[in-house]
Amino acid sequence: MGADRPDGPARTIVVAATPTSNGDLHVGHMAGPYLAGDVYSRYLRATGREVIYTTCTDDSQTYVVSTAHRLRTTPDALCARSTAAIERSLRAMGIEMSGLPPIDERYRRGVLRFVTDLHEAGRLERRTVRMPYATKAGTWLYDGLVTGTCPTCLAGGCGGGCEACGHPNSFDELLEPGSTVDPQDPVEHRELEIWVLPMEVYRERLVEYFAERRATWRPRSIRLIDELLAGPLPDVPVTVPGTWGIPSPLPGTEGHVLYPWIEAMPAVMYATWHAAGGPGDGGTTDDLWRAEAGAELVYFHGFDNVYHWGLMDLVLLMAHGDRYVVPAANIANEFYDLAGDKFSTSRNHLIWSADLLARVPRDQVRCYLALTAPEFQRTTFDEAALLDVTARRLVEPWNALADAVALARLEAGTAPLATTAVGRRRSELMRQRFHDCYALPGFSMGRAAETVLTHLARLHALAGSGRLDRGDLMLEVRTLLAGAAPILVDAAAQAAADGVELALTGDQPERITPFDLPRLAVPAAARSAQEVAS
Structure with a gap:
């Protein structure tokens, strides 16, 4: 690294994990990828680097469905309300983004093109798999629709991936599965055919990739990657039976949608395009991620997303051959606790970012969150x-x-x-x-x-x-x-x-030339205490 600026390409694309649109951002969220990505992006700009810092809402996640059911609203209404709240909270915290892009027809076209290109190139395969099935409701369960016990560490949680150990648990791996929408609904495993992306095919490239970039990963995250690479790599579901999400365009999948996590890469490509002003009407929303564009790519996300953002999404990029740039770094944070337990929206164990910022000036909040952020281990707010x-x-x-x-x-x-x-x-x-x-x-x-x-x-x-x-x-x-x-x-x-x-x-x-150092505001609570003391 030189004295004036870090070495690197002219443009860096910084991506914060896509927030699920099932609620606002609490302090635990904000202290993780959103503030960290903002701080890093501002630093790069201060060294003369061109930066696009972006994310977009993850509307297709099943947590939208389960939360909407719990709140007695519709998924569409919940998405609209949550997206507006998330955007307000990001702006209130001073997160320097151009705004969340709309999840519209152009977004859906980009996602569908990303998937159909993989299918046409022969990268996807048909598989018969077993998945949990709610017998009374007659619905298939995956990710936020199913709860159970992690087969790796025995912690409780939902499907898709374990928050405690980070290991994936797609299909029938989750022990003692139950429905999050109706815990009384009996659940059994049934077979069905879906399309998958075989991750094992990319083992050699993955091993080479992580050998080159170990220094950019935090210790616990790279340890999880090592654990995953030590065994057979799972198949990534591409289509799943469901009604919420983007309908599958692949043959033989009527009544299926694209697996929500498949959207992440084309989603942030679209968000990057949107943040850059939607350049080039004749181009596509993935242009800035093309290898020939020469951008550097850096992700910020939580430890519970290491499997998805660090491994699964990497394979999704590799499966397109040499078309796309791959991330130079994944910066993953741990959980930020409140009163000794993780922030939880469902248990109302949280402090909303907007509420905290209404009580304490923004610079003080940002400084304290930066100082105590859970970078290498869990910390407490x-x-x-x-x-x-x-x-x-x-x-x-x-x-x-x-x-x-x-x-x-x-x-x-x-x-x-x-x-x-x-x-x-x-x-x-x-x-x-x-x-x-x-x-x-x-x-x-x-x-x-x-x-x-x-x-x-x-x-x-x-x-x-x-x-x-x-x-x-x-x-x-x-x-x-x-x-x-x-x-x-x-x-x-x-x-x-x-x-x-x-x-x-x-x-x-x-x-x-002499100048003045701007003064920092005193929180209202502190001013009140000073007035009482005087």
């Missing part, structure tokens, strides 16, 4: 800790430093200030440290947030002692602000509007 930590370590020293910078600017006037060799060296060390936190393969929001707070404490102490030349103070504070900008988006936006240069590139200047 605590709103009282958020208020305490951000008050002591962020808001109070930041605003005191802003006062010191304002005083220095007042004393210096508008003329550029000279910087010293020592100050320039410290500023460069800071910048390199931020690069090390944000760049692949060691990307870590937690280390980046801790680096912001560490240098903030240092500069606050130096400014208070008067041992820092005014020019060096301005230079190092500007570097701090640039390094914090991917996290503290409101402070960065105000500084940029005031003309402060926040790029993480370029030489350390010998002279710097």
Whole structure:
């Protein structure tokens, strides 16, 4: 990695896991792929990289059906309401996307073309499989429609994949299956024919791929990949019997839909096309993912999606030959707990992102979530800790430093200030440290947030002692602000509007124009406490 910018292609496509449109995003969701992908994308832009950061709602998931049943609404109405709520929450958190694309006819054409190309190329095969069947309702059960016991780790959960160990459990693997819609409905296994994509065919390419990219994967995620590659790789269902989703175009599958997870890759290709403004009426929605486009592809998702996003979706791309780029990195987070247990919409054990942001300023929320995000192991969200930590370590020293910078600017006037060799060296060390936190393969929001707070404490102490030349103070504070900008988006936006240069590139200047450091807002709860104390 160079001093000015990370090596790499001119364009990077950053994809956050597609949110299921069966509800809003809670804090556990937000602290995972959505904030991390935003921080990484903002960092790349600060180094001069062109970035498309995108996702789209996963409307075809069976969790939409089961949740709609529980809420006594229709899947269509739930999708519409959830998509609007998700978009509002992303915007409220300052997630820098162009907006969620509509799941429309163009979307469906892209998905169908992706699948029919595989069929016409002979990549898909017919299989007789056994699947759970709800005898009273007369419906086949898969993914969010079926609950049971994981055959690998014996944890309880739904079909498709185990949240606890990450292993897949399609078809009849789930032990003691039951219907999530009607737990009293007897369930038995029945045989039927579907189309599948045989994953084992791609073993050699998969082994080579993971050998080359192990350094970009987090330890638990790559361990799961190793576990999956150690045994026979499963067949990926392409069609399943059902009524919710995109009707199957493949022969002999009347009454079937495309398996929801098959949509993920063409869905985010379409989302990328939409985020780029839908270029080229004569082109297709997958143009920017074509190998000849030369883009770098980076995924952000949770550990429970390592099998899907890390392995199954990779095979879906490989099955198209050399047509598409494959991901350079998969950044997977663990679960974020609340009061010692995972966030859960169904149990109402959660804090909605929008509700938290109504109580606490966005920069403080982003800083605390970045600092405590479950990157390598489960961590716990605590709103009282958020208020305490951000008050002591962020808001109070930041605003005191802003006062010191304002005083220095007042004393210096508008003329550029000279910087010293020592100050320039410290500023460069800071910048390199931020690069090390944000760049692949060691990307870590937690280390980046801790680096912001560490240098903030240092500069606050130096400014208070008067041992820092005014020019060096301005230079190092500007570097701090640039390094914090991917996290503290409101402070960065105000500084940029005031003309402060926040790029993480370029030489350390010998002279710097004085500027003001934007102050951070105090949460309403903290202001009330201060008023009572006074």
